[in-house]
Amino acid sequence: xxxGNAIVGQSGGPTAVINASLCGVxxxxxxxxxxxxxxxxxxxxxxxxxxxxIDLYQEAPETIxxxxxxxxSALGSCRYKLRDEDFPxxxxxxxxxxxxxxxxxxxxxxxxxxxxxxxFCRKQNYPMLGVGIPKTVDNDLxxxxxxxxxxxxARYVAISVRQAGMLAxxxxxxxxxxxxxxxxxxxxxxxxxxxxxxxxxxDAPHIILVPERPFDRDKFLADVKRVYDKxxxxxxxxxxxxxxxxxxxxxxxxVTDQFSNVEFGAMGGTSAAMMLHRMxxxxxxxxxxxxxxxxxxxxxxxxxxxxxxxxxxxxxxEAVRLASEGVSGMMVSIRRESSQPYRYRLDTVPLAEVxxxxxxxxxxxxxxxxxxxxxxxxxxxxxxxxxxxxYVRLKGYKVGA
Amino acid sequence: xxxGNAIVGQSGGPTAVINASLCGVxxxxxxxxxxxxxxxxxxxxxxxxxxxxIDLYQEAPETIxxxxxxxxSALGSCRYKLRDEDFPxxxxxxxxxxxxxxxxxxxxxxxxxxxxxxxFCRKQNYPMLGVGIPKTVDNDLxxxxxxxxxxxxARYVAISVRQAGMLAxxxxxxxxxxxxxxxxxxxxxxxxxxxxxxxxxxDAPHIILVPERPFDRDKFLADVKRVYDKxxxxxxxxxxxxxxxxxxxxxxxxVTDQFSNVEFGAMGGTSAAMMLHRMxxxxxxxxxxxxxxxxxxxxxxxxxxxxxxxxxxxxxxEAVRLASEGVSGMMVSIRRESSQPYRYRLDTVPLAEVxxxxxxxxxxxxxxxxxxxxxxxxxxxxxxxxxxxxYVRLKGYKVGA
Numbered sequence: 055x056x057x058g059n060a061i062v063g064q065s066g067g068p069t070a071v072i073n074a075s076l077c078g079v080x081x082x083x084x085x086x087x088x089x090x091x092x093x094x095x096x097x098x099x100x101x102x103x104x105x106x107x108i109d110l111y112q113e114a115p116e117t118i119x120x121x122x123x124x125x126x127s128a129l130g131s132c133r134y135k136l137r138d139e140d141f142p143x144x145x146x147x148x149x150x151x152x153x154x155x156x157x158x159x160x161x162x163x164x165x166x167x168x169x170x171x172x173x174f175c176r177k178q179n180y181p182m183l184g185v186g187i188p189k190t191v192d193n194d195l196x197x198x199x200x201x202x203x204x205x206x207x208a209r210y211v212a213i214s215v216r217q218a219g220m221l222a223x224x225x226x227x228x229x230x231x232x233x234x235x236x237x238x239x240x241x242x243x244x245x246x247x248x249x250x251x252x253x254x255x256x257d258a259p260h261i262i263l264v265p266e267r268p269f270d271r272d273k274f275l276a277d278v279k280r281v282y283d284k285x286x287x288x289x290x291x292x293x294x295x296x297x298x299x300x301x302x303x304x305x306x307x308x309v310t311d312q313f314s315n316v317e318f319g320a321m322g323g324t325s326a327a328m329m330l331h332r333m334x335x336x337x338x339x340x341x342x343x344x345x346x347x348x349x350x351x352x353x354x355x356x357x358x359x360x361x362x363x364x365x366x367x368x369x370x371x372e373a374v375r376l377a378s379e380g381v382s383g384m385m386v387s388i389r390r391e392s393s394q395p396y397r398y399r400l401d402t403v404p405l406a407e408v409x410x411x412x413x414x415x416x417x418x419x420x421x422x423x424x425x426x427x428x429x430x431x432x433x434x435x436x437x438x439x440x441x442x443x444x445y446v447r448l449k450g451y452k453v454g455a
Numbered sequence: 456x457x458x459g460n461a462i463v464g465q466s467g468g469p470t471a472v473i474n475a476s477l478c479g480v481x482x483x484x485x486x487x488x489x490x491x492x493x494x495x496x497x498x499x500x501x502x503x504x505x506x507x508x509i510d511l512y513q514e515a516p517e518t519i520x521x522x523x524x525x526x527x528s529a530l531g532s533c534r535y536k537l538r539d540e541d542f543p544x545x546x547x548x549x550x551x552x553x554x555x556x557x558x559x560x561x562x563x564x565x566x567x568x569x570x571x572x573x574x575f576c577r578k579q580n581y582p583m584l585g586v587g588i589p590k591t592v593d594n595d596l597x598x599x600x601x602x603x604x605x606x607x608x609a610r611y612v613a614i615s616v617r618q619a620g621m622l623a624x625x626x627x628x629x630x631x632x633x634x635x636x637x638x639x640x641x642x643x644x645x646x647x648x649x650x651x652x653x654x655x656x657x658d659a660p661h662i663i664l665v666p667e668r669p670f671d672r673d674k675f676l677a678d679v680k681r682v683y684d685k686x687x688x689x690x691x692x693x694x695x696x697x698x699x700x701x702x703x704x705x706x707x708x709x710v711t712d713q714f715s716n717v718e719f720g721a722m723g724g725t726s727a728a729m730m731l732h733r734m735x736x737x738x739x740x741x742x743x744x745x746x747x748x749x750x751x752x753x754x755x756x757x758x759x760x761x762x763x764x765x766x767x768x769x770x771x772x773e774a775v776r777l778a779s780e781g782v783s784g785m786m787v788s789i790r791r792e793s794s795q796p797y798r799y800r801l802d803t804v805p806l807a808e809v810x811x812x813x814x815x816x817x818x819x820x821x822x823x824x825x826x827x828x829x830x831x832x833x834x835x836x837x838x839x840x841x842x843x844x845x846y847v848r849l850k851g852y853k854v855g856a
Contacts, residue, residue, distance in 0.1 A: 068622050093854060097628050112852040124846040126621040133629045151854065217754040220527040221469050225750075227498050228534045232750070328725070345751055348744045349626075349633070353618040356844050357757065443757050445525040451513040453494060453552065 055088040055378055056181060058154030062110070063095035063102065064127040065134075065160035065167070066190065067349065069203025070210075070358045071366035073121040073128045075159045075187050078370020080110050080118050083155075086378050093151060098132035098158075099167060102147055103140060122367060125353035136167055141174045148175070148182060155183050155377050159370070161190040161201075165385050166409035172383050185373040186385035186405055189366075191352050193243035196411035197403030198387035202369055203352075205362030205438035208247030210351040211236050211291075212442055216251035218345065219258020219289050220445065226287035231278065231334055231342035232258070235327035237351060239295035241414045242266050244351070246427045247435050248291040250442060258289030263330075266414050267424035268299040274330070275337050277425055282338075292326050304329050359440045361396065372400045396437030456489040456779055457582060459555030463511070464496035464503065465528040466535075466561035466568070468592065468750065470604025471611075471759045472767035474522040474529045476560045476588050479771020481511050481519050484556075487779050494552060499533035499559075500568060503548055504541060523768060526754035537568055542575040549576070549583060556584050556778050560771070562591040562602075566786050567810035573784050586774040587786035587806055590767075592753050594644035597812035598804030599788035603770055604753070606763030606839035609648030611752040612637050612692075613843055617652035619746065620659020620690050621846065627688035632679065632735055632743035633659070636728035638752060640696035641666050642815045645752070648836050649692040650828045651843060659690030664731075667815050668825035669700040675731070676738050678826055683739075693727050705730050760841045762797065773801045797838030 062079045064072055076094075083092040096106040108129075110118070121128055136144075148156075156171065158164045165186045172184040188195050191207035215234050222232040236244040242264020251258055260281040263269060281288040296304045305326040327344035334340060369386045376384065384402040391397040419431035463480045465473055477495075484493040497507040509530075511519070522529055537545075549557075557572065559565045566587045573585035589596050592608035616635050623633040637645040643665020652659055661682040664670060682689040697705045706727040728745035735741060770787045777785060785803040792798040820832035 068625060091854075094849070096851070100628060107854045108849065109852045109854050110849075113849055117847045117849065120847040123844075124621075124848075125618050127625040128847075128849050130625050130627075131629070213755075213757060214751050217526050217756065218749075218751050220525075221750050221754040224469060224528040224531050226531075227501060228532070324725075324729070343749045344747070345749050346745070346747045347751070348746050349622050350615050350619050350746055350748070353622045354614075355618065355846065356614060443524075445756065446518045446521040446529075448495070448509065448511075448514055448518065448529050450497070450509045453492075453508045453510050 055086060056154040057088045057090065058152050059091045059093055060089045060155035060157065060374070061093040061095060061102070061107070061151065061153045062129070062157040062159070063098045064129045064131050065098040065158060065164040066131060068126040068131060068352050069189055069191050070125045070206040070353055070355050071202055071363050072159055072189050073124045073126070074363050074366040075189065075202060075370035076128060077118055077121040078367040079157050079187070079374055082371040082374035086374070089155060093153070094129045097130035098134060099136060099144070100132040100134040101130065103143055105147065107151060122363065123355055125355035133163070135163065136170060141171065144171055145175060145178055145180055148180065154181065157185055157187060157373050159187040159189050162195060162409055162412065165405045169383065169405035169409050172405070183377040183380065183382040185377050185381065186408070187369050187373045188385055188387065191244065192238045192241055194241035194413045195408060196413045197385065197408050199390040199398065200388060200438055202362060202366035204243060205359035205440070206354070206357065207244055207351045208435060209359045209439045210354045210357045211244050211247050212250040212439055213357055214345070214347065215248040215258050215289065215291060216442060219251060222258065222287050222289055223256070229342050230282060230340035231288040231290065233290045233292065233327045233330050233342065233344040235292050235294055235325055235344065235346045237348065238265065238293045240265050240412065242293045243415060245291050245293040246415060246419065246431055247439060249427045249432060250435060250439055256285045259291040260285070260288050261290045262426050263290070263292040263296050264415060264420060265293045265295040265297065266420060269296045269304050270299070271333065275333060278334055279338065290330060292330060294326055296326050359438060361438060361440060365398065368400060376402065393433050393437055456487060457555045458489045458491065459553050460492045460494055461490045461556035461558065461775070462494040462496060462503070462508070462552065462554045463530070463558040463560070464499045465530045465532050466499040466559060466565040467532060467590070469527040469532060469753055470590055470592050471526045471607040471754055471756050472603055472764050473560055473590050474525045474527070475764050475767040476590065476603060476771035477529060478519055478522040479768040480558050480588070480775055483772040483775035487775070490556060494554065495530045498531040499535060500537060500545070501533040501535040502531065504544055506548065508552060523764065524756055526756035534564070536564065537571060542572065545572055546576060546579055546581055549581065555582065558586055558588060558774050560588040560590045563596060563810055563813065566806045570784065570806035570810050573806070584778040584781065584783040586778050586782065587809070588770050588774045589786055589788065592645065593639045593642055595642040595814045596809060597814045598786065598809050600791040600799070601789060601839055603763060603767035605644060606760035606841070607755070607758065608645055608752045609836060610760045610840045611755045611758045612645050612649050613651040613840055614758055615746070615748065616649040616659050616690065616692060617843060620652060623659065623688050623690055624657070630743050631683060631741035632689045632691065634691045634693065634728045634731050634743065634745040636693050636695055636726055636745065636747045638749065639666065639694045641813065643667050643694045644816060646692050646694040647816060647820065647828045647832055648840060650833060651836060651840055657686045660692040661689050662691045662826050663828060664691070664693040664697050664826065665816060665821060666694045666696040666698065667821060670697045670705050672734065676734060679735055680739065691731060693731060695727055697727050760839060762839060762841060766799065769801060777803065794834050794838055
C-alpha cells in the first residue's frame, strides 16, 4: 500500500446520512498505518483548489462518531464543474498535500470529477487511487440498486404524506385537497416513495405524478375528481420536475406583485405544486393547500432510515478498503441480494459508467395509467425506508338516535 | 353529579396532540359511573347537527390509548360558525342523545360555540355542563399561558430550521439564502419558536418576521445583506400573515401561467415566503429556496414535545373532572408556575373571555428592531418545546500547505 495522505470531499446536495459516509471514511483510514492523515476538502474540489483543507485526525473521536447522526455536509459542499485547466492545479494540490487516496461522496457529477482526475493523474504518472462513494436523495445514480440518502429522504416524504393525509381526511369538511411536492428534477423516486404512506384504500396519497410521465392536465383533473367523489378529499404527490408533453415544466408561471411586473425565471420560482393547486381550485372551486419542503427532506436526521444510515457508513468504509487493495476508478455500489428479508452486499461499478448515465424509474414501477406506482415498486422501496410510525383510526360505532 | 351521556368534539385545525386531549376526556369519563356513555361528534358540531355521533366506549381500549400518539383529529373536524337558528336544533340533539356533558377541544371559535350553547341551554332550563379544552398550534388563545399543540408545532419548526440551516450553511457556495414560512395568520408565536434552533451566532435563523410588526421591505433587504456579508448566507423565518404597514399581505401577488391570465385570490395562493424569496433574488441576484410546510407542522406526531403531549392529555382529563364538580362555562387553562425548572398547574378561564380575545406576542418578546425575538421569549418557549436534537460541527483544523 502506498504511503501518503488520504483526502475526502462532499459534493452536491446534502442528505441526512452523507456524514455517516464521511465518518466511515475517516474511521476506516485509521486502520491503515500507510494512510498518514485523513484530510478533508472544505466545499469539495472548489475548496481544495483554494487549499481549504483540514486535518480530520485532529477532530475529537466523539465528533467523528457523532457525524453519523448529523445531517448536511459537515465538510461543506459545492457544485463545481471542473474545467480542463483545473487539472494541472489539482495535481499540484495532490502533490502539495502528499495525497495518494481521493474519496469523494456525491452524485454523477462527482463521479465524473474523480474519474477525470484519476485519468489525468495516471497520464501524468502521479500514483493516486480514487474511489467514489454514492450519495443522492434522488436515487438516480446508475450502477447501484439505490443510493445512500434516498431511504431517509423517502422516509421523510412517506411520514409527511401519511401525517398530512390524516389531517386532510379529518379536515375534509373544510378543505378538499392537499398537494405535496418532492424534490427530484428528472426522476420520480421520491414522489413514488410517498405510496408507502398508504395502508388503507382511502389513505393518502391517491395520485402520484412523476417526471418520467408527461403531465396531462385533463386526465389529472379527471383523476382528482374521481378520487374526491369516492372519498370526499384528495391527496396528490408530485415530483418538482413534472413537465407537459412538449417539455415545458408544470411549474412554469409568471408572477407579478404589487410593486413591479417581472417574470419569474431562474431566480425565484413558483412550483409545480402551486400550479396544480391552482388548476384544482379554479376548476372545482375547492379549497386546499400545497406543501413545498424543498431541502428539509434532505436533512431530516431525526427521520433517518436505519438501513440507509448503516449503508452510508458501510459505503464510506468500503471505499477505503477498496483503495487499500489498489482499486481505483470505481464507485462503491449496493447490490440487493433479497428484498424479504432485505439483504445487500457492497460491489463496485466503473466511475466512467456512473458519470454518463442516469437512472429514471423503470416502467414496471409506474402504474399503466402513469398516475401511481406498482406493487413491484413498493417491494423495492419498503426495506429502504423501514417501518413507518403507525397511527390508529377510530372504528366509529354509530349511535342510533 | 347528573346522570347522562357526555359528548366530545374537535374543531378547527388539528395539532399533533389534540387526540391526546380526546384520550384524556374518554379515559376520565370512565371514572364517573354517572356518565353512562362518552359519545363523539364526527366533524364537530356540524356532524352533531346531522346526528353523526359515535360511541367511544365501544372502541378498543388500546385504540383509545394509541390516540395519544396519533396526530390529526380522530373524530373529524369542522370550521362551522353556529347560526342563531342552529341552537334549538342543537338542544334537540342534546335531548335526543341524553347528553349532560359537552366537551369541545378547539380554539376561540370553539370556545364561543360552547359558550353560546351553554347559555342557550341554561335559558331553556336544560341542565348541561359545558367545558372547553384549549387547542391551537398558533398559541393565540387568551387566558392560558400557552395552548396544547403549540409546543409540538414549535418543535417541528425549530427542528426544521435547525436542520435546513445547517444545510444552507454547508451549501453556501451554491445557494445564498433559505426562507422558512410558518403558519399563524395574525400571531408570530410559531415563527418566533424557530429561534430555539440557534446555538451559535451564525446558526439559523438570522431574521424572524412576525405579523405583530409591519413588514418594511427596505429594512428587510438591508438586514438580509448585513447577515450575508457576515456569514456568507442568510436564513429567514416568516409568519404566513406578515403585512405591509398599510395592511396588505406580503403574500399578495398575481400569478399567470401559460394557459390563462387569472389572478390568485382566495382560491389558490402564493405565499409570503415566495414573495420574500423573489425580493432577495431580484435585488441581489442570489439563489435560494423557500419552504412552505403548511399543515405538516400541525400533525408531526414523531416530533411531538413530550410536555405538550402530557399537558394536552391532562387538559382533557381536567375538563371532565371540572364538570364532575359542576363547573361549566369555563375553558381549562394552563398556568405556568416556573420556567426553570418548568412547572405548571391547570386552572380555568371563563369561555366568554376566551371567545372574544386573542393573544398576539407581547412587545417584550419581540426585539426592538422587530426582526428577531428576545431572551425573554426564549425562556418562555424553551420548556414548551423541549430539548432539540443536537448535531456536531467539525472544528476544522486547517492544514498548512
